[in-house]
Each structure stands twice: as C-alpha cells, then as structure tokens.
Amino acid sequence: xxAVVAVTSGGPEVLQVNxxxxxxPAPGEVVIDVVxxxxxRADLMQRIGxxxxxxxxxxxxxxxxxxxxxAVGDGVTEWNVGDPVCALLAGGGYASKxxxxxxxxxxxxxxxxxxxxxxxxxxxxxxWSNIVMTAHLQPGEAFLVHGGGGGIGSFAxxxxxELGARVFATVGSHEKQALAxxxxxxxxxxxxxxxxxxxxxxxxxxxGVDVILxxxxxxxxxxxxxxxxxxxxxxxxxxxxxxxxxxDINSIMRKRASVMGTTLRSRPVAGxxxxxxxxxxxxxxxxxxxxxxxxxxxxxxxxxxxxxxxLMESGEHTGKILLKV
Numbered sequence: 001x002x003a004v005v006a007v008t009s010g011g012p013e014v015l016q017v018n019x020x021x022x023x024x025p026a027p028g029e030v031v032i033d034v035v036x037x038x039x040x041r042a043d044l045m046q047r048i049g050x051x052x053x054x055x056x057x058x059x060x061x062x063x064x065x066x067x068x069x070x071a072v073g074d075g076v077t078e079w080n081v082g083d084p085v086c087a088l089l090a091g092g093g094y095a096s097k098x099x100x101x102x103x104x105x106x107x108x109x110x111x112x113x114x115x116x117x118x119x120x121x122x123x124x125x126x127x128w129s130n131i132v133m134t135a136h137l138q139p140g141e142a143f144l145v146h147g148g149g150g151g152i153g154s155f156a157x158x159x160x161x162e163l164g165a166r167v168f169a170t171v172g173s174h175e176k177q178a179l180a181x182x183x184x185x186x187x188x189x190x191x192x193x194x195x196x197x198x199x200x201x202x203x204x205x206x207x208g209v210d211v212i213l214x215x216x217x218x219x220x221x222x223x224x225x226x227x228x229x230x231x232x233x234x235x236x237x238x239x240x241x242x243x244x245x246x247x248d249i250n251s252i253m254r255k256r257a258s259v260m261g262t263t264l265r266s267r268p269v270a271g272x273x274x275x276x277x278x279x280x281x282x283x284x285x286x287x288x289x290x291x292x293x294x295x296x297x298x299x300x301x302x303x304x305x306x307x308x309x310x311l312m313e314s315g316e317h318t319g320k321i322l323l324k325v
Contacts, residue, residue: 002325003060003095004305009049012306012313015061023092023099025073030102032085035067036118036299037093039312039321040151041215041238042265047309053091054266062093063265066108066117067325076102084108086117088125088272090265094305096325103273106280109287112294119294119320123155124283126237126264129275131160131213132282134260135233139164141210144200144227146220148185149176151320152237154295156213157183162286168209170196172315179295179318200227208232208255218242221259228257236261295319 003020025031043061045051053059066086069079079085079102087105092098108117131137143160147153148169160167161184169185171177172192180188187203189196200209208229214220219241224234225248232255252259264272286292297317300308302325312321 001095001097002302003092004062004302004323006047006061009047012047012309014047015305015309017303017305020060020095022097025071025076025099027074028076028102029073029099030069030076030079030105031071031097031099032065032067032087032105033070034065034093034096034098034325036115036325037062037065037095037302037323038118038122038151039308039323040064040122041240041312043094044309044313057090058092058098060092060095060098062091062095062098062323063089064118064121065089065093065098066114066120068114069105070097072102078102079105084114084117086121088121088264088276094302094323096302101269101273103269104276106276106284109284111288111290115299115322115324116294116296118322119151119296120287122264123151123294123320124279125272125275126152127156127159127213128279128283129264130235130237130262131156131211132163133275133278134262135211135213135235137163137165137211140166142166142168142200142204142208142229143211143213144168144170144196144209145213146170146191147215148180148188149173149318150215151295152213152215154179154183154319155292157185158292159283159286161185162291165211168196168200168203176318183295197223197227204229211235213237216241218245221245221247225251225255225257225259228255230255231257233258233260237263297321299324
C-alpha cells in the first residue's frame with residue numbers, strides 16, 4: 001500500500017509517501033480500501049513529535065477515512081467486502097489501506113459522496129460525544145463554540161442548531177464569520193476584534209451560556225468560566241492555547257459549573273464504538289436530510305500531504321482539508 005511516513009519529527013517537509021506492506025485484519029477488525037482521509041490538528045501535533053499514537057496504534061498519521069471494505073477479520077459479521085464506509089481511527093488513515101476495529105466503522109451516510117464522507121467521522125464523533133453525551137446540551141440552552149470556522153466548529157454549529165440551542169461562535173476572519181452565520185450561528189464573534197465574554201453577556205442579559213466547547217485550553221480557561229452561566233458546562237477538547245492556567249475554584253462553586261476535559265483518540269475501542277453507534281443513529285439522518293453538511297475547504301492528492309499540512313497550519317482554511325487516495 002501507499003502510505004504517508006514522517007521520516008523524522010518536524011515541519012510538513014518531513015512527510016513523504018512510501019510503499020509499505022498491506023495490513024491484514026486481526027479478529028474483530030476490517031481492512032478498508034481508503035478513498036480519502038481527513039486532516040486533524042492532532043495529525044500536526046503527531047508530526048512534530050508531541051502527540052504520539054496510543055499504544056498499539058499505527059504510526060501512520062490519519063484519524064479518519066472513507067472507502068470500501070476490502071477484507072473482514074474473524075468474528076466480524078456486520079460488514080461485507082465492498083460496503084461503502086467511513087471510520088474513526090487511532091491512526092493509519094493517510095494510506096491506501098487501513099485496518100480498524102469493526103465497531104469504529106460506520107456506513108457512509110446516504111446522499112454523501114464517498115470522498116466527502118472522510119470529513120465526517122472525527123468531527124461527528126467529537127461533537128456528539130462532547131456536547132450531547134458529556135455536556136448534555138438541551139433544547140433552548142445557549143451554546144458557545146470556539147473556532148466556528150474550522151472542521152469541529154462548523155459541525156458543532158449545525159448540530160447545536162438542530163438540537164434547538166441558541167448558538168454563539170467565535171471566529172478569526174470575515175470569511176469564517178460569514179460561514180458561521182450561514183450555518184446557523186445566532187451570534188458570531190470576531191475574537192480579534194471583540195471580547196467574547198462581553199458579547200455573550202450582552203446577548204444573554206448577563207446570564208451567560210450553558211455549554212462551551214473549547215479547543216484553546218489554558219488561554220481561554222478564565223474567560224470561559226466568566227462566560228458560563230449558572231450550572232454551565234465547559235468541555236475542553238484542545239490545547240491550542242496552552243496546558244496550564246490558574247483556576248478560580250470559587251467561580252466554579254458559585255456558578256455550580258463543571259469543567260471537563262476529554263480526548264477521543266485514546267479512548268478504549270468499546271467506548272469509541274458506543275459513540276459511533278449513537279452518531280449513526282442520531283447524526284447520519286440529519287446529514288442524509290441535508291440539515292448538516294460537511295464543510296470541505298480543499299481536497300488534495302495524497303502525494304501533496306505536505307501542502308495540506310502547511311495549509312492547516314496557516315489557519316486560513318474553513319472546514320475540513322481532505323487527502324484523496
């Protein structure tokens with residue numbers, strides 16, 4: 001198979017496409033002939049050497065893909081060779097073939113091109129597991145997502161809207177501001193020009209939001225807590241703004257607030273499989289109906305993986321960047 005290999009830790013230039021042995025499915029696994037793979041910020045962190053894959057996972061980058069079933073391992077009864085699918089991976093997506101536990105494979109949503117389907121697994125599973133399974137966002141509540149123009153953010157806006165929440169989103173450019181509004185955000189905040197805590201306070205009458213999905217970590221911890229309302233839930237899923245910050249415990253107690261941190265990649269297979277089941281049951285019908293759509297900035301061939309990484313690092317993209325295999 002063709003696969004992207006990082007010859008050492010470093011910038012996008014360390015990535016190259018090599019020929020490697022084809023994977024064989026272990027019991028409980030399937031092998032997918034990959035059509036496309038999605039880029040995620042975790043891939044960039046792995047490339048520079050600060051986010052290694054979980055023990056036993058492929059060293060090849062790539063946490064999501066789409067394609068067709070090529071082979072099934074012992075004990076797999078729910079998939080057949082030729083089925084069109086997309087999958088949540090612990091690694092290995094930047095390749096023409098990948099082996100993955102059967103429970104992390106999902107049918108490609110009806111009405112979605114198989115290349116486009118590669119943009120869905122990571123964002124759908126991340127957003128659903130965090131704002132629904134963890135934060136329990138309810139209809140009528142106020143929801144804030146940071147990075148509303150990115151892959152996670154653009155999906156979160158749409159899902160929260162469909163759940164009946166009032167949606168706030170921060171963005172970094174006028175282009176992303178327009179996209180967030182188009183996708184259904186009620187209030188779009190330019191973090192370069194506005195104070196999101198003040199804007200949230202103005203539009204909620206000082207009450208604050210109920211749920212925040214945060215990809216920044218330390219940099220936004222204190223303002224996120226100020227933006228939360230009574231009983232609010234802050235879910236941290238990224239560390240773009242650092243890992244250490246001072247926490248005012250009194251502010252949490254006073255608001256009866258919750259601060260939660262989650263990752264998806266390192267969860268046990270059974271936990272990821274349970275998320276996939278809920279996503280297929282609850283999210284895929286919305287995708288098929290056109291109520292939620294994958295936002296794709298650019299599709300590049302696998303051989304241009306370094307260019308794709310450089311584009312993601314620039315922050316100039318909206319939605320997802322895909323590699324076509």
